Amino acid sequence: MDSLDLYAKIEPLIGFYEEYERLYEEYLKILKEFDCKKVLEIGFGRGRFLELLKERAYEALGIERSEEMLKRASKKDLNVKKKDLKDLKDSFDCAVAIGDVLNYMDEKTLRDFFKDLKRVLKRGGVFIADINTEFGFEEITQGVMLKDNEDAFLAIEAEFENKKLITDIFFFQKEGELYKKEKARIVQYYYPFEKIVKLSGLDPIDLREFRLFADEADKEILILKNV
Ligand SMILES: C[S@@+](CC[C@H](N)C(=O)[O-])C[C@H]1O[C@@H](n2cnc3c(N)ncnc32)[C@H](O)[C@@H]1O
Known part of the structure; x- marks a missing residue:
């Protein structure tokens, strides 16, 4: 995706x-x-x-x-x-x-x-x-975020280094008894x-x-x- x-x-x-x-x-x-x-x-x-x-x-x-x-x-x-x-x-x-x-x-x-x-x-x-x-990237967007509800779980990890924010997204969504995993990386400058x-x-x-x-x-x- x-x-x-x-x-x-x-x-x-x-x-x-x-x-x-x-x-x-x-x-x-x-x-x-x-x-x-x-x-x-x-x-x-x-x-x-x-x-x-x-x-x-x-x-x-x-x-x-x-x-x-x-x-x-x-x-x-x-x-x-x-x-x-x-x-x-x-x-x-x-x-x-x-x-x-x-x-x-x-x-x-x-x-x-x-x-x-x-x-x-x-x-x-x-x-x-x-x-x-820079303050926004360093202090607000950088860090780890975890969220969940009954049928989904989200983990986001963002790191600001060398003027770039790298955000890794892991998303688990319930499909029947199992969870489907999706992941993506977003880069911001x-x-x-x-x-x-x-x-x-x-x-x-x-x-x-x-x-x-x-x-x-x-x-x-x-x-x-x-x-
Ligand atoms: C943080 S969201 C903000 C969305 C919206 N403007 C709002 O106020 O909720 C950034 C959006 O930029 C879009 N985007 C990123 N690069 C783009 C590009 N080159 N052209 C058009 N849309 C882009 C993404 O798909 C995403 O929907």
Whole structure:
């Protein structure tokens, strides 16, 4: 199974949905600030932010790498596609990547990502994304997590070393009398804001600290413009 698909499967067990509502509120505020009307969401996950956009009558499209996430969001009557950014023909006032989506990309992927993003963002269009801070990787995402319910058991071990977070996921799901085991490894990369700005070729507008799971900033929201 693809590692992002296994992540999609276990995400409901991790339980950060309440905290994420606050993050979504922040994005909604920023979209208003920059007068965004047509919005692209990259890596929409379970589609919660697209639902919030729909409630507020935004014209929005979501794209995702994970088939499993796409299946789930498709049931919600949202405008979603499993398209790569490079295959998109539309153009947008604003694009968002919420929940450390950029941290999932290695440097080459990130460089290509921004090349495609610049093509689909209108001139003057804005890109908003949150990235994990070093503190966030070291103190929040790193470590061991165990969760279970009647028919599943989840173990996650994450280690942050050399600016990379390696997360190993082990998921056991009951099938009759036995458990089926699935495992996957997800790698995330730490990027300072300046590095993202350099890779993006976009103009930096703002960088805002965000406290999602701690009293110290574990995330930063970056705002870039396609001038
Ligand atoms: C932590 S989740 C956040 C999901 C969602 N934005 C939310 O708010 O719940 C990160 C998501 O990024 C997606 N993802 C990772 N790399 C991607 C890429 N290159 N293009 C599109 N989606 C990607 C993953 O499949 C996963 O759903």
